Structures are given as structure tokens and as C-alpha cells.
Amino acid sequence: MAEIETTISSEKSLNFIEKRIKEDLAEGKNGGRLQTRFPPEPNGYLHIGHAKAIAMDFGVAKKFGGVCNLRMDDTNPQKEDMEYVRAIEKDIKWLGFEWGRVCYASDYFQDLWDFAEWCIIKGRAYVDEQSSEVIAAQKGSPTEAGTESPFRNRPTEESLALFREMNSGRVEPGKMILRAKIDMANPNMHFRDPIMYRVLNMEHWRTGNKWNAYPMYDFTHGQSDYLEGVTHSICTLEFVPHRDLYDLFVTWMKEWHDEIGKTEVVCNVPVGGNIEDNRPRQFEFNKLNLNYTLMSKRNLLILTKEGVVSGWDDPRMPTICGIRRRGYSPEAILKFIDKIGYTTFDALNDIKLMEAACREDLNLRALRVSAVVDPVKLVIDNYPEGEVEDLEAINNPELRDADNNIVRVGNTHTIRFARELYIEREDFMLDGGKKFMRLGPGKEVRLKNAYIISCSDERDAEGNFKCVEFDADGNIACIHATYDVESKSGMPGADRKIKGKTLHWVACDYCVPAEVREYQCLWTCENPRDAIKQYEQEYGVRGIEAMRPFINKDSLRVNRNAFIEQWAACLPALSYLQFQRIGYYNVDTDSTPEHPVFNRTVGLRESK
RNA sequence: UGGGCUAUGGUGUAAUGGUAGCACAAGACAUUUUGGUCGUCUUUGUCCUGGUUCGAACCCGGGUAGCCCAACCA
Numbered sequence: 001m002a003e004i005e006t007t008i009s010s011e012k013s014l015n016f017i018e019k020r021i022k023e024d025l026a027e028g029k030n031g032g033r034l035q036t037r038f039p040p041e042p043n044g045y046l047h048i049g050h051a052k053a054i055a056m057d058f059g060v061a062k063k064f065g066g067v068c069n070l071r072m073d074d075t076n077p078q079k080e081d082m083e084y085v086r087a088i089e090k091d092i093k094w095l096g097f098e099w100g101r102v103c104y105a106s107d108y109f110q111d112l113w114d115f116a117e118w119c120i121i122k123g124r125a126y127v128d129e130q131s132s133e134v135i136a137a138q139k140g141s142p143t144e145a146g147t148e149s150p151f152r153n154r155p156t157e158e159s160l161a162l163f164r165e166m167n168s169g170r171v172e173p174g175k176m177i178l179r180a181k182i183d184m185a186n187p188n189m190h191f192r193d194p195i196m197y198r199v200l201n202m203e204h205w206r207t208g209n210k211w212n213a214y215p216m217y218d219f220t221h222g223q224s225d226y227l228e229g230v231t232h233s234i235c236t237l238e239f240v241p242h243r244d245l246y247d248l249f250v251t252w253m254k255e256w257h258d259e260i261g262k263t264e265v266v267c268n269v270p271v272g273g274n275i276e277d278n279r280p281r282q283f284e285f286n287k288l289n290l291n292y293t294l295m296s297k298r299n300l301l302i303l304t305k306e307g308v309v310s311g312w313d314d315p316r317m318p319t320i321c322g323i324r325r326r327g328y329s330p331e332a333i334l335k336f337i338d339k340i341g342y343t344t345f346d347a348l349n350d351i352k353l354m355e356a357a358c359r360e361d362l363n364l365r366a367l368r369v370s371a372v373v374d375p376v377k378l379v380i381d382n383y384p385e386g387e388v389e390d391l392e393a394i395n396n397p398e399l400r401d402a403d404n405n406i407v408r409v410g411n412t413h414t415i416r417f418a419r420e421l422y423i424e425r426e427d428f429m430l431d432g433g434k435k436f437m438r439l440g441p442g443k444e445v446r447l448k449n450a451y452i453i454s455c456s457d458e459r460d461a462e463g464n465f466k467c468v469e470f471d472a473d474g475n476i477a478c479i480h481a482t483y484d485v486e487s488k489s490g491m492p493g494a495d496r497k498i499k500g501k502t503l504h505w506v507a508c509d510y511c512v513p514a515e516v517r518e519y520q521c522l523w524t525c526e527n528p529r530d531a532i533k534q535y536e537q538e539y540g541v542r543g544i545e546a547m548r549p550f551i552n553k554d555s556l557r558v559n560r561n562a563f564i565e566q567w568a569a570c571l572p573a574l575s576y577l578q579f580q581r582i583g584y585y586n587v588d589t590d591s592t593p594e595h596p597v598f599n600r601t602v603g604l605r606e607s608k
Numbered sequence: 609u610g611g612g613c614u615a616u617g618g619u620g621u622a623a624u625g626g627u628a629g630c631a632c633a634a635g636a637c638a639u640u641u642u643g644g645u646c647g648u649c650u651u652u653g654u655c656c657u658g659g660u661u662c663g664a665a666c667c668c669g670g671g672u673a674g675c676c677c678a679a680c681c682a
Contacts, residue, residue: 076681188610353619398646
């Protein structure tokens with residue numbers, strides 16, 4: 001099959017961060033280098049929101065000749081796990097990106113510790129022994145200044161000794177923390193003596209039992225960037241209030257490095273020279289919000305634990321692995337992300353745009369197959385019993401070569417035709433009326449890749465149409481038609497115009513039963529996050545109980561009555577298909593040739 | 609209510625002082641061996657209000673609305 005190329009944003013204007021990077025590079029900031037990082041916390045699976053960050057972090061590095069590292073932000077051992085690291089790596093690769101190196105914040109625990117001691121010695125940090133409640137109360141409110149801790153001005157030596165004690169394992173969590181001495185009256189709450197270290201007394205999945213006290217995000221992120229030689233630290237908008245603190249800690253660390261004479265950092269990037277030029281800077285863009293979708297890892301975890309979905313990779317989940325299993329291609333996801341862009345506006349994106357991007361990509365990628373999802377039997381009365389024909393079917397009419405010509409040679413498969421077929425139940429109506437362009441008494445249609453057929457409008461003595469047989473329940477059990485022998489596809493007789501549409505079909509004896517899973521949005525409201533939050537406040541319930549009222553109970557429909565062309569049942573998992581006239585489907589990861597399972601990725605666009 | 613950020617058709621996004629453009633959605637037409645794709649067309653917009661300017665979506669003032677910040681999470 002021909003290689004499909006999709007161009008992403010080559011002609012689009014640069015987004016505001018790309019513009020900024022371009023300027024920085026032109027001005028020779030950070031020595032003219034570009035280094036970014038994608039910093040997930042390995043405490044869950046990546047979702048489509050992360051894909052947006054990935055496309056940005058790795059994307060700009062690729063675009064401007066820089067490097068992007070993958071950094072596990074593993075400063076909280078109580079939530080993190082190796083399982084997630086593997087999944088994160090897999091998802092990023094699947095999206096088509098490459099990192100320079102894999103880093104771990106935990107690799108910098110010693111640097112961070114030494115730096116923290118230096119901060120204490122410089123009188124910029126102190127050990128606080130108050131309870132978290134007291135500290136929270138002393139923090140004040142957005143409108144009132146905080147009050148200083150009684151431990152704020154304790155002797156440096158005392159803080160230093162207690163800080164070391166914090167890592168001994170003898171201090172109970174919650175009894176002591178290390179705080180930065182900044183400004184308890186600052187209008188920015190993050191400056192009111194933020195916590196640098198807390199005691200967890202917990203084994204870390206990478207550093208084992210070496211540490212009992214662990215650094216907080218704010219005391220880790222900027223420094224990790226700095227130590228790795230990151231130039232542009234790109235994150236989402238909710239970190240804007242952290243930026244000044246980020247800059248402060250990075251500046252302190254630079255000062256510390258200058259003082260101890262450290263000349264290079266992890267990536268062999270020189271740290272000497274102009275401070276301005278070597279500090280990483282934080283840039284923020286809007287995070288991805290999708291309507292009818294719940295994005296937060298915390299809530300996705302609840303859905304998996306409560307069995308609302310089958311797992312992180314349930315095709316209804318907004319996780320990368322879920323979307324993959326649903327049948328999206330990486331290119332489709334990237335195309336969508338490119339369409340929504342990066343701004344500083346808190347947008348709520350329409351899921352329809354994602355589906356449109358998906359169709360656009362899958363139209364080029366998907367193999368066309370015939371599948372009948374809701375079958376009814378059709379007998380071609382004048383077709384000889386026992387006879388079969390192998391007909392040619394085009395795999396993908398949109399596949400084009402380098403000159404944009406439609407490529408068909410070699411891109412076909414055969415489909416077997418016989419006297420007894422299945423067609424879609426909805427493609428036949430006894431009283432369809434003039435606008436119904438499909439099959440019915442007195443109507444003529446074309447069978448895709450095969451013959452023109454028609455149903456007789458003759459009636460029996462009781463006035464019933466002769467072309468249909470009913471079962472005991474009054475449902476149509478069988479339709480009878482006749483075919484035009486001269487109208488086989490490719491023959492001159494096939495060229496005649498007919499009123500009816502072209503129907504898809506499978507031959508009863510040459511198709512296989514298949515399970516087809518159809519999906520709807522998991523949520524019944526546009527903005528489930530807000531709806532859940534409001535419900536929590538109103539009724540005082542939390543978690544799954546607050547989610548239930550908004551969960552779409554009909555989000556999964558399993559159809560075990562479908563039939564599909566035989567060869568399609570043997571396609572490998574995650575193959576991109578189009579069930580002709582129905583939609584885009586994907587071979588499920590649990591599909592087998594004996595029991596083929598297909599997931600509907602997205603329906604075809606329908607114009608009525 | 610303190611600080612920070614934001615506001616362009618229904619949705620998302622361009623235009624950085626000089627013709628408000630694009631995509632999706634919606635609707636119509638045409639073509640078609642997929643009611644798909646491709647093609648053509650239509651509808652709908654600069655939050656309000658002052659100011660600066662020959663000229664404002666863009667700059668400034670004042671409103672209004674929304675988002676983020678008071679975790680020993682990230």
C-alpha cells in the first residue's frame with residue numbers, strides 16, 4: 001500500500017510561542033540553542049490534552065532544529081509507577097516523536113538537596129515545625145496578607161540540622177517542612193514562603209530508600225530545566241502564577257552554581273557567562289478542553305476503577321491509548337491539534353472538529369471493505385444456483401501517487417458474489433416513497449462492484465408484494481430480486497444510468513460473522529467537568545456518585561450480528577478500515593480471525 | 609473582593625495601526641458504482657463604552673463577562 005503523507009501546518013503562520021522561539025533564536029538567547037522538555041508525572045496514562053503538549057514540546061524542537069527531552073516528573077513517590085513510564089514512552093513514540101534523552105526529576109534529588117542546604121545557609125530557607133493547618137491559616141487569603149511563621153527567623157544552623165533530620169526517617173510526615181523565606185504579604189500566593197521539601201518517609205521507585213524528604217514541584221521544575229539545559233519550558237496556562245517563582249528559584253540556583261564554580265550541567269551545556277542568557281524561561285499556552293469529554297487523570301482513574309469503562313484503553317476514553325484503539329491515526333490526532341492551535345484563550349473545543357480531522361486523514365488511509373451491520377437476506381432469483389464470481393473491489397479510491405493521480409493498479413482485492421447475499425436492512429423499504437433511492441418494490445439499484453438488480457412490484461392475490469418474505473414476527477426475512485446479466489461492473493452494460501443508489505453487500509456463504517462495537521460520547525452534557533463540580537457542591541457527594549448523573553448509559557453498543565468480507569477478518573489489530581457507506585472502523589486489539597471485532601472510529605459524514 | 613490571564617461568526621483560529629481571512633459546524637447546488645471524497649455557492653463575527661489617530665480587532669482609559677491562584681499534588 002502506498003505511503004500516505006499528510007502535511008502538518010507547513011503553510012500555517014507560526015503560533016505565538018513559535019514566533020517567540022524564532023525571535024529568541026534570532027537574538028541568540030541561550031546561546032542560540034533551543035531545548036524543550038515534555039514533563040509528565042508518571043501517575044497515569046497520557047490523554048489527548050497531553051498530545052497537544054507533546055505536539056508543542058517535540059514539535060517546536062523538530063521545527064527549529066532543537067532537542068526535546070522526555071522528563072518524568074517523579075517527585076511524589078506515593079502516586080507514581082513504572083507501569084506508567086512504559087505507557088508514556090509508547091504513546092509518544094506512537095504519535096511519531098523522538099526525544100533526545102529520557103530524564104527523571106529524581107536524578108536531581110542530590111543537586112536539589114545540596115541547593116536547598118545552600119538556600120538555608122544563605123538565610124533563604126527555614127524549617128517550619130507547624131502543622132499544615134496552621135501553615136495554611138497563616139498563609140492569609142488573596143485579599144489579606146499572611147503572617148510569618150514563628151520559626152521563620154530561627155538560626156541557620158538549627159534549620160540545617162533539622163533539614164538533615166527530615167531525611168533521617170525519624171521525622172514523622174507532617175511534622176516538619178522546609179520553606180523558602182520570601183514574602184508572606186505578596187499578592188501572589190505562591191510567594192508566601194512556599195514549601196520546598198516535605199517528609200514522606202516512603203520508598204521511591206527509582207531512588208529506593210535514599211530519601212525520606214522529597215522536593216515539591218515548584219522547587220523542582222525550574223531547577224530540573226536549568227540542570228538539563230532547557231531553554232524554553234513550555235507548559236499550560238494554569239502555571240502562569242508559578243512563573244515568577246520559577247524564575248526566582250532558577251536565579252538562586254544559578255547563583256549557587258556560580259558560587260561553587262560549576263561550569264556545566266547535565267547535557268554538557270555550559271552554565272557560565274551571562275545569567276540572563278542561560279536561564280530557562282517558562283511559556284504557557286491554553287490547555288485542550290473538549291466538549292462531551294472529561295479529561296482529568298484523576299477522574300479517568302475513577303472511571304476505570306468503577307468499571308464505567310473497560311480500562312485506560314477503552315475506545316471511549318480520551319487517553320492516547322483509548323483513541324488509538326478507537327481507530328484514530330497519529331496523523332489524525334496531530335491534524336486536529338494543528339487545527340485548534342495554541343493561544344492564551346481558555347477554549348472549549350468541539351469534538352466534531354476532532355472527528356472531522358479524523359475523517360480527513362482516514363479517508364486517505366482506510367481500506368474499503370464491505371460489511372453489513374444489520375443484515376437482511378437478498379436472493380437474486382435469476383442468478384444460477386451454486387455459481388460464484390470473484391469481482392474486483394477498489395481498496396481506496398482516494399489513494400494517490402506523487403503526481404496526485406488516483407492509484408488503483410494493485411490496490412484492489414476480490415470480493416465473491418453469489419446468488420444469496422446480505423444487504424443492510426435499512427437499504428430496503430416497502431414504501432420508501434420517491435426520495436428513497438435504495439431498494440424497494442419496482443426499484444432498481446446497483447450492487448457495488450457487481451450488478452444492477454431490481455425488485456418486482458408485483459403483488460399477490462391479497463395485495464402483498466411478492467418480492468418479500470416475512471418471518472413469524474412480521475419482519476422481512478428475505479428479499480427477492482433479479483439481476484441484469486449485462487450490467488456487471490466493467491462491462492458496457494454497467495454504464496447505464498439508474499435512479500437508485502449503489503448498495504454494499506456480502507455473499508452469505510463467503511462472509512464471516514463479526515462483532516461491531518459502536519460508540520457514543522461518554523457524557524450527556526457538554527462540559528462534564530463543570531457539571532460534576534456543580535453536582536458535588538449541590539448534593540455533597542463526590543467521585544463516581546457525582547459523575548453518574550452525567551454518564552451516557554448508551555455509550556457502547558455491541559452488535560454481534562454483522563457480516564464482513566472474509567479477508568478483512570484476518571487483518572492485524574489497529575488496521576484502518578472503512579465499512580463502505582457506513583463509517584471508519586478499526587480492528588480491535590482483541591480481535592481474532594475466529595472472532596473478529598471492529599470498533600467504529602467515526603461515522604461517515606452524512607448529507608441527507 | 610487581592611494578584612494574574614483572557615475576550616474576533618454557533619465552535620476553534622488568522623489578521624499587531626491600513627480590504628476582518630481560514631477550518632469545522634449549518635444550509636444549498638453539482639458530480640459520483642460509497643447519500644463518502646472531490647467541486648461550487650450561501651448564512652452568521654471583532655464583549656460594551658470612551659479616547660488617541662487620516663485610519664483601531666490591534667494602542668490607551670473605564671466597564672462587563674469568563675478562567676487560574678490560598679494542596680506537605682503536579
